[in-house]
Amino acid sequence: MMGSSFLRVEQAFERVLRRTPLRRIQMSLRGRAVSFGLKLEECGTARSVKSRTAVGLLSDLHRESPLVPGTVVVESTSGNLGLAMVHLLAGIGCGFLAVVDPKTPQATRRALLEQGARLVVVEEPDEQGGYLSRRLEAVRRILDEHPDYRWPNQYENPANPEAHRISTGPEITEQAGADLGAVYVPVSTGGTLAGIAAHLRAHRPDVRCVAVDVTGSVALGGAGGRRLISGIGAGRRSVFLRGDEYDHAVHVDDAEAIAVCRMVREDLGRTVGGSTGCVLRALLDDVTVGSVAGFPVCLAADGGTKYADTIFSDDWAREQGIHADIGAAVRRWRAAGLTFRVSG
Known part of the structure; x- marks a missing residue:
């Protein structure tokens, strides 16, 4: 049974690791045209970059002790990792318990339930106004009550960044080619950034790595505060990031990021999540001051x-x-001539 279960998890891993596209986009701003890449992780199996994270975490969990049918996995999630987890676990006959909070979109909650997940919604915010520490407390209580449940712990498990070191990073450098000049990565647990950065440091140390967070998050350090965008930021510092993995860090205002998301929808007919609005807004700052070199890629x-x-x-x-x-x-950026269009 162990071999059969292991094979199913590994097959799921291979499916999730299919290449996601890198779309070349041209941005016009103040009369200047800049080409950049948009790495579209929504084209992955579970519709987000967390597909890769989920496979890495579940494979690691399975190597520790087999994920046999009937096993229940519990994890704290703002949404995307939960969707990826339930998708993979259902395929091997395992259950999933998602610990979420009021910021988790209703559409995400419905999708989790439709795919067979059970939900625990943490309603009480922590001392910083977020929910992460309360979600983690809930996970630990659940494990105390159900010691047979399994917890991947996306916040501390090295399998999180490792998944991106061996998949996301290599794909970006291969698809972008020799002209790759910078990679802008949103931060929540920090695993995606840490993994991509590890690949870049080993294979493309010339490429600038930009950590992008949202104002009010303490994932990269600093004081916490109100955050509105889900899927980016955290109420505690990332254990995967010490500061030497990235070259520059940016904190983006919620409203600014959302404005960019809406302009992208108007210009490209494509909807992107708030974390993508954050990385694009960070790129806009660098374009404005003329610090973009080579071909930048936004995750x-x-x-x-x-x-x-x-x-x-x-x-x-x-x-x-x-x-x-x-x-x-929106009005300010449009007045500066900001537009987006697909390039080539």
Whole structure:
């Protein structure tokens, strides 16, 4: 049984690791045209970069002790990792318990339930106004009550960055080619950035690695605060990032990132998640000051369809008090001539 289960997990690993496309986009800003790459992780098996993370974590969990049918895996998630986990676990007859919070989009919750996951929703925020520490407390309580449940622990397991060192990083460098000049990566657990950075340091040390976080997150250090965009940022510092993995760190304002997401939708007809808005906004800063060298690539961690009731909703933006800020940001960038179009 162990061999059969192991084979199913490994086959799932191979499916998830199919290449996701790198789309070449041309940005026009203040009369200058800049080409960049958008690495579209929504084209992966579970529709986000967390597909790779989930496979790495579950494979590691299985090597530790077989994931036999009936095993229940529990994990704290803001959404994407949970979707990837339930997709993979259902294929090998295992259950999944997702510990989420009020910021998890309703569309994501529905998708988790439809795929067979059970949900525990943590309602009480922590001292910083986020939910991560409360979610982790809930996971530990669940494990105390059910010691046979398994916890991959995406926040501390080295299998998280390793998955991106062996897959995401090599794909980016191969697809972008010799002209690759920089990679902009959103940060939550820090595993994606740490893995990509490890590959770049070993194989393309000339490439600039930019860590992109959202204002109010402490994933890269600093003081915490209110955060509205899910899928990026964290209420505690990443254990995978010491600071020497990346060349530059940027914290992006929620409203600015959402404004970029909306402009991308208008220009390209493509919806992207809030973390992608953050990395594109970070790229805009570098384009503005003329610090972009070579061909930059932005990691688009997921698509935007599940955020229709949040970052693409005017009603939600008004409830959060940022509707006017989003509109002002769009008008400012449009006045500067910002447009996006598919290149080539």
